[in-house]
Amino acid sequence: TQLLEQSPQFLSIQEGENLTVYCNSSSVFSSLQWYRQEPGEGPVLLVTVVTGGEVKKLKRLTFQFGDARKDSSLHITAAQPGDTGLYLCAGIPSGTYKYIFGTGTRLKVLA
Amino acid sequence: DAGVTQSPTHLIKTRGQQVTLRCSPKSGHDTVSWYQQALGQGPQFIFQYYEEEERQRGNFPDRFSGHQFPNYSSELNVNALLLGDSALYLCASSLGGLRNQPQHFGDGTRLSIL
Numbered sequence: 001t002q003l004l005e006q007s008p009q010f011l012s013i014q015e016g017e018n019l020t021v022y023c024n025s026s027s028v029f030s031s032l033q034w035y036r037q038e039p040g041e042g043p044v045l046l047v048t049v050v051t052g053g054e055v056k057k058l059k060r061l062t063f064q065f066g067d068a069r070k071d072s073s074l075h076i077t078a079a080q081p082g083d084t085g086l087y088l089c090a091g092i093p094s095g096t097y098k099y100i101f102g103t104g105t106r107l108k109v110l111a
Numbered sequence: 112d113a114g115v116t117q118s119p120t121h122l123i124k125t126r127g128q129q130v131t132l133r134c135s136p137k138s139g140h141d142t143v144s145w146y147q148q149a150l151g152q153g154p155q156f157i158f159q160y161y162e163e164e165e166r167q168r169g170n171f172p173d174r175f176s177g178h179q180f181p182n183y184s185s186e187l188n189v190n191a192l193l194l195g196d197s198a199l200y201l202c203a204s205s206l207g208g209l210r211n212q213p214q215h216f217g218d219g220t221r222l223s224i225l
Contacts, residue, residue, distance in 0.1 A: 004153075031211040042115070042201050042216030043154070050211055088153050092210055097167040099144065099214070101153035 003027075004089055004102035012108045013079055021074045021087055021105045029091035029100075032065055032072045037086040046074075079109045113138060115204050115217035123223045124192050130222065132187040134202030137215045142166075142207030143185040144214065145177060148199040160185050161207040189222075197224045 007022045023032065031050045035043035047056050049065035049072060056063045060083075062075040072089055089102040116135045124130050136143050142161045146154035156169035160179035179185045183204075189196060199221050203214040 006153075033214070035216075040218065042203075042218045045213050045215070048211060048213055090153075090214075097159055097161075097210060098169060099146075099156050101146075101155070104151075104153045 004091055004100050006087075006089060006102040006105050008105060009103065010106050010108075012110065015080055015109055015111050016078050017109075019076050019079060019107070021076075021107075022071070023073065023089035023091075023102050024071045025091065025100075026070065027091075028069050028094050030069070030094045032069075032089055032091045033099075034063055034072070034074055035088045035090065037088060043088055076107075079107075081109045081111050083107060084109050115202055115215050117200075117202050117217035117220050119220060120218070121221045121223075123225060125225050126192055126194060128192050129188065129190045130192060132189075132200050132202075132220045132222070134185045134187070134204075134217060136183050136185070136202075136204030140204035140206055140215070141183050142205045142212075143179060143183065144203045144205070145185070145187045146201040146203065147171075147196075148201055148219070150198075154201055157187070166207075192224050194224050197222060 004025050033048045034046045037043040047063045052067045052069045054065045060077045064073050087105045118133045144159040145157040148154040158168045163179045174190045176188045199219040201219045203216045205212040205214045
């Protein structure tokens with residue numbers, strides 16, 4: 001069974017703090033995607049990483065794909081209340097079209 | 112440019128009934144994937160349709176079936192509903208020719224089984 005485990009599951013921080021969310025698996029993925037989901041809405045794609053070791057930046061968010069393409073991280077600098085939401089990683093195992101979603105990290109940023 | 116639209120937004124059914132959920136993909140997209148998201152969890156992949164065929168299936172029983180139409184819209188059918196089928200059902204569309212294409216999600220159908 002291919003699983004993507006995210007940590008931490010819950011995170012409550014003050015505005016201005018930095019944080020890192022991890023997405024780990026024992027399986028190799030052809031790509032990993034990060035999404036943010038707000039209550040009552042579908043997930044919104046933030047980024048796709050494809051190459052092992054790849055780093056992508058989206059304003060205050062930095063995404064990294066592990067060298068072996070088994071893990072990824074999301075780092076947020078100077079978190080803001082607008083960053084509050086459920087963060088999900090999702091991967092496509094090599095050789096399939098099946099998206100596997102992580103368990104999710106629920107982030108709350110307090111003003 | 113319309114995004115992914117799903118209908119209905121909410122639905123209440125009783126055990127043993129059957130339900131059909133509908134999805135219209137984002138303009139220009141030809142692939143539709145369906146997911147089940149239980150409260151507090153990440154979405155679980157049900158199946159993906161491409162060129163009107165089921166291309167990939169997740170670990171869901173045969174009670175879950177689907178269809179894709181020539182205009183790329185899709186339906187998800189669930190028969191013999193169980194209490195455990197209560198969830199948010201999400202549809203995502205993408206361009207199917209290559210893997211790793213970005214998925215665009217609708218806001219889902221909230222299905223409640225009584």
